[in-house]
Every structure is written in C-alpha cells, then in structure tokens.
Amino acid sequence: MTELLLQTVVNAVYAASYMSLIAVGLVLIFGVMGVINFAHGELYMAGAYTVVALYSQMNVPFLAAVAAGLIFVGALGILMEYAFFRPLRDNPLGGLIASIGFLLILQTTAVLGFGVRMAHIKPPTQAKIELMEGVVLTHQRLFVIVAAIALLSALYVFLRKTKFGWAMRACAQDKEAAALQGISLNQITRIAMFIGAGLAGVAGALTAPLVSPTPYMGHSVIVTAFIIIIVGGIGQLEGAVVAAILYAFVHTFVTTFFDGVVADIVGLVLMLVVLVIKPTGLFGAKERA
Amino acid sequence: MLLEIRDIHVHYSGVAALKGVSMQVPEDGIVTIIGANGAGKSTTLRAVSGLTSISSGEIWFAGERIDTLTADKVVARGIAQVPEGRRIFPDLTVEENLRTGAFLRSDKSDIEHDLEKIFNRFPRLRERRRQWAKTLSGGEQQMVAIGRALMARPRLLLLDEPSMGLAPVVIQEIARIIREIVREGVPVVLVEQNAELALGLANYAYVLETGSVSLDGAADNLHENEHVKRAYLGV
Numbered sequence: 001m002t003e004l005l006l007q008t009v010v011n012a013v014y015a016a017s018y019m020s021l022i023a024v025g026l027v028l029i030f031g032v033m034g035v036i037n038f039a040h041g042e043l044y045m046a047g048a049y050t051v052v053a054l055y056s057q058m059n060v061p062f063l064a065a066v067a068a069g070l071i072f073v074g075a076l077g078i079l080m081e082y083a084f085f086r087p088l089r090d091n092p093l094g095g096l097i098a099s100i101g102f103l104l105i106l107q108t109t110a111v112l113g114f115g116v117r118m119a120h121i122k123p124p125t126q127a128k129i130e131l132m133e134g135v136v137l138t139h140q141r142l143f144v145i146v147a148a149i150a151l152l153s154a155l156y157v158f159l160r161k162t163k164f165g166w167a168m169r170a171c172a173q174d175k176e177a178a179a180l181q182g183i184s185l186n187q188i189t190r191i192a193m194f195i196g197a198g199l200a201g202v203a204g205a206l207t208a209p210l211v212s213p214t215p216y217m218g219h220s221v222i223v224t225a226f227i228i229i230i231v232g233g234i235g236q237l238e239g240a241v242v243a244a245i246l247y248a249f250v251h252t253f254v255t256t257f258f259d260g261v262v263a264d265i266v267g268l269v270l271m272l273v274v275l276v277i278k279p280t281g282l283f284g285a286k287e288r289a
Numbered sequence: 290m291l292l293e294i295r296d297i298h299v300h301y302s303g304v305a306a307l308k309g310v311s312m313q314v315p316e317d318g319i320v321t322i323i324g325a326n327g328a329g330k331s332t333t334l335r336a337v338s339g340l341t342s343i344s345s346g347e348i349w350f351a352g353e354r355i356d357t358l359t360a361d362k363v364v365a366r367g368i369a370q371v372p373e374g375r376r377i378f379p380d381l382t383v384e385e386n387l388r389t390g391a392f393l394r395s396d397k398s399d400i401e402h403d404l405e406k407i408f409n410r411f412p413r414l415r416e417r418r419r420q421w422a423k424t425l426s427g428g429e430q431q432m433v434a435i436g437r438a439l440m441a442r443p444r445l446l447l448l449d450e451p452s453m454g455l456a457p458v459v460i461q462e463i464a465r466i467i468r469e470i471v472r473e474g475v476p477v478v479l480v481e482q483n484a485e486l487a488l489g490l491a492n493y494a495y496v497l498e499t500g501s502v503s504l505d506g507a508a509d510n511l512h513e514n515e516h517v518k519r520a521y522l523g524v
C-alpha cells in the first residue's frame with residue numbers, strides 16, 4: 001500500500017511538471033496579449049511532432065530534438081502574434097477565434113504530414129531509478145521533472161530580475177503606461193509569445209516518448225490547462241503552477257484509486273468548488289479591469 | 290523652443306476633442322495648461338506622447354517632427370509623462386516600477402546612481418522599495434509615478450494633474466519636488482485643474498476651453514486676469 005501511494009506521488013509530480021509548463025505558457029500569453037489561446041494544446045502537439053520528425057524519423061539526438069521543439073513552437077508563437085494577435089490587438093474575441101482557426105491548421109498539417117495514427121516513439125532511455133522497493137521513476141520522467149523545474153525557475157528569474165521581465169509584467173498590467181516608459185509593445189508581445197508557445201512546445205517534446213502523440217492530443221490538454229488557470233486565477237503565473245500541482249495530484253490519485261473518467265469529473269468539480277468559494281481563483285486578485 | 294505644438298486637431302470617433310491647439314514650451318521653466326473637465330488637457334499631453342494620434346497639425350520636439358512616432362519612440366526622444374491617475378504598475382514592487390522607467394537606458398551605473406537619488410528625494414519610497422506598488426498611499430504612488438518618469442532622464446517632463454486626490458500637505462510636497470526638478474534643468478509641462486497651484490508654479494500658462502486655447506500669457510499676468518479669476522480661481 002505504501003509503495004502504491006508513493007508511486008502515485010511520483011506519478012503526480014511528473015504530471016504536475018508538464019502540466020505546469022503548459023498552463024504557465026497559456027497564462028503568460030493571456031496576461032500579455034489579453035487573448036485566450038485556444039491553439040495552445042496544438043502547440044503542445046507541434047512540440048511532440050517535432051520529436052517524432054527529428055528524433056524518430058531523422059535520428060537527431062533526443063535532446064537536440066527537444067531544443068528544436070522549443071524553438072520551432074516558439075517561432076509558431078511569434079507567427080501567431082504577427083499574423084493574428086497584432087492585427088486583432090483591440091479585439092480579444094477576434095484573437096480567440098483566430099486561435100481556433102490556427103488550431104485547425106496545425107491539426108490538419110499534422111494529419112497530412114504524419115497521418116492520424118498514433119506515433120510510437122522509442123524512448124531515448126529505458127533506465128529507471130528504484131526509489132524503494134516497488135517505487136520507480138524512469139529517467140524519461142525524471143528528465144521531464146528536472147526540465148520543468150529548470151525552465152520555470154528560469155522564467156521566474158527572468159520575470160523578477162531582468163528589465164525585459166519587468167517590462168513584460170508591466171505590459172500585462174497597463175499597456176499604455178508601459179509604452180510611456182519606452183517599452184515597445186510589439187517587442188514584448190513577441191517575446192511573450194515565444195516563451196508561452198515555447199513552453200507548450202517543450203512540454204510536448206519532452207513527453208512525446210511517453211504519450212504516443214496523435215494530431216488530436218491537444219484537446220484533452222487544453223481542457224486541463226483551462227481548469228488549471230481558472231483554479232489558479234486567470235493571469236496569475238504562480239497560481240498556474242500551484243493549481244497544476246494541485247490538479248495533477250488530485251487527478252493522478254483519483255485515476256489510480258478509481259479511474260480516469262472519475263478523475264476528469266473530480267477535476268471539473270475541483271474547478272467548480274474553487275469558483276464558488278473564490279470566483280477569482282486561488283491566487284486571483286480582487287476585481288481588476 | 291524645445292516643444293512646439295502647431296495647430297493640432299484630435300478626434301475621438303469623429304467628435305473633436307482638440308480644435309487647432311498651438312503651444313510652445315521653452316528649454317527651461319514650467320509651462321502649465323489649465324482648464325475645466327473635458328477641455329482637452331490630457332488629450333494634448335497624450336498627443337505629444339504618441340498615445341493618441343492627431344488628425345491634423347504637427348508636433349515638433351528639439352527640431353524633429355514627432356507626431357508620427359509611436360509612444361515608445363517618443364520616450365526615446367526624451368519626453369517622459371506622468372499620466373493622469375498615475376498609472377503605476379500595481380503588481381510590480383516600488384523598485385521595479387522605478388527601474389521600468391529606465392527601460393531604454395543601458396548606462397548601468399548611472400541607473401543605480403539615479404535610483405539612489407530618487408530614494409534620497411523620496412525617503413519613504415526607499416523604506417518601501419520591496420513592497421507591491423498597489424499597497425502604497427495615493428501620495429506615495431504619485432511619488433513612484435514621478436520617480437519612474439525621472440528614471441528615464443527625460444529632456445522634458447509632462448505631468449498630468451499630479452495633485453489629483455491628494456491632501457494639501459502632500460500637494461505642497463509635490464509642488465516642492467516639481468520646483469526642484471526644474472531647478473535641476475528639466476523643463477516641465479504641468480496640466481492642472483488646481484489653477485492656483487499651477488499659476489503659482491509656472492512661468493507661462495495656457496488656458497484650454499473646449500478644445501481650443503482661449504488665453505495664454507505669463508503665469509503672473511494670467512493670475513490677475515479677470516476671466517481666469519472668475520472661472521478658475523474662484524474669486
């Protein structure tokens with residue numbers, strides 16, 4: 001029983017890691033751009049398929065493929081900013097609709113390029129650590145956990161200690177006042193889109209060998225990400241991380257001890273409970289325009 | 290002239306807010322713009338800063354036409370603005386707010402020096418440097434807003450109603466700071482509803498009425514003007 005409990009904790013930590021990457025990216029984009037990026041799940045999918053293409057098909061080393069996933073999907077983010085969000089800057093609904101359009105483009109491209117079937121990827125390593133009798137952590141999963149902690153820490157340092165980080169938070173809080181400090185909105189939104197999309201891409205790339213990518217894998221991920229950012233408080237980066245951890249633990253435990261469908265329902269109930277008790281989310285401020 | 294506004298018009302969805310405004314701001318001293326609510330004072334400053342686009346006319350700064358530039362480029366030319374309502378970043382710390390003002394600068398040691406100077410000028414901000422800006426009092430927030438603008442090392446400072454919502458003692462403190470800034474060589478354009486304060490501080494004044502300059506002249510003269518007395522000084 002103890003083994004099962006501990007193993008479930010390990011699994012939850014792994015789930016929390018990649019979910020945080022996805023949710024934080026989504027929150028960052030929402031904070032700076034003011035649009036909810038419906039294509040975020042497909043950015044995750046694009047990251048996974050970067051690994052399918054480079055690592056599985058072209059034998060590029062796994063780490064290099066992951067780095068390529070980050071850069072490629074980050075570039076997709078810049079493309080989205082340039083093509084949709086910038087022309088639609090004063091029109092958040094338009095941005096949202098455009099992101100749904102982009103979602104379909106990405107999905108179709110993946111189907112055309114790789115087919116609808118699951119892509120099976122040979123894990124780059126089969127090694128595992130036996131934490132104790134009956135509790136294992138594969139290197140592949142450990143790698144996701146370490147990468148998530150490293151990337152999120154780097155993001156935190158960027159936002160709190162660098163002038164572009166301050167500028168990005170300033171833009172999220174008051175765009176005009178930010179412009180009055182000489183901050184170029186175009187430049188900051190470009191960086192925010194690169195980071196936000198890149199985090200989704202790297203999450204997809206890192207987990208690709210563990211999940212068997214399909215062109216439709218973004219769906220379930222975006223629903224989860226929405227629950228997480230609502231629980232954490234929309235626009236709150238720390239909230240997204242805490243909510244991702246909370247959600248991952250609840251979901252993993254319920255999946256293990258009941259089943260996946262019950263877990264999905266419990267996840268939604270969790271969101272409803274938070275909304276009833278604190279409508280702005282766990283970390284949400286009081287009403288702010 | 291450092292800043293020249295030449296016959297600018299501004300429309301908000303078809304409705305005229307400025308109908309041919311011209312102003313001149315010299316290299317030193319304080320120019321004030323007074324006027325009632327909705328006269329177009331903020332719109333004038335917003336047009337200079339590139340936040341609101343003008344439909345005709347020209348704005349020149351230090352020999353360069355700036356009315357087609359975006360707001361960040363105007364800052365790069367040397368114009369800083371403390372906007373109406375302060376608009377500090379609530380979820381940045383006091384220090385982060387101030388440092389954001391230096392966004393375009395790369396002279397690291399000079400930035401530290403200026404930050405120190407601002408903390409000397411506003412000791413209360415030094416004590417609160419790690420506090421979220423939203424937790425400050427109104428007067429302290431105005432100091433953050435002014436300090437943030439000074440961190441840009443501007444060649445011209447635009448202040449939009451710095452006295453708004455502040456207690457009389459705090460207003461006196463702000464007035465003292467404005468004088469100091471000017472003495473240190475940064476000219477100021479001061480928009481105020483508090484005409485007594487503004488005319489007391491300024492060298493030259495413009496009176497805006499429904500989008501046009503109705504009067505202008507030396508601040509002392511306008512202070513004695515019958516119309517100004519009746520309409521803006523409440524005597």
Ligand SMILES: Nc1ncnc2c1ncn2[C@@H]1O[C@H](COP(=O)(O)OP(=O)(O)OP(=O)(O)O)[C@@H](O)[C@H]1O
Pocket residue numbers: 301302306324325326327328329330331332333373482
């Ligand atoms: N964003 C906007 N959209 C539409 N109309 C606007 C906008 N901003 C200002 N106006 C209008 O333009 C006119 C001038 O406004 P402005 O804010 O420049 O006045 P002000 O002199 O600064 O007034 P106050 O002393 O109240 O700040 C007003 O009639 C105002 O209603």
Ligand SMILES: [Mg+2]
Pocket residue numbers: 330331332373449
């Ligand atoms: Mg105003």
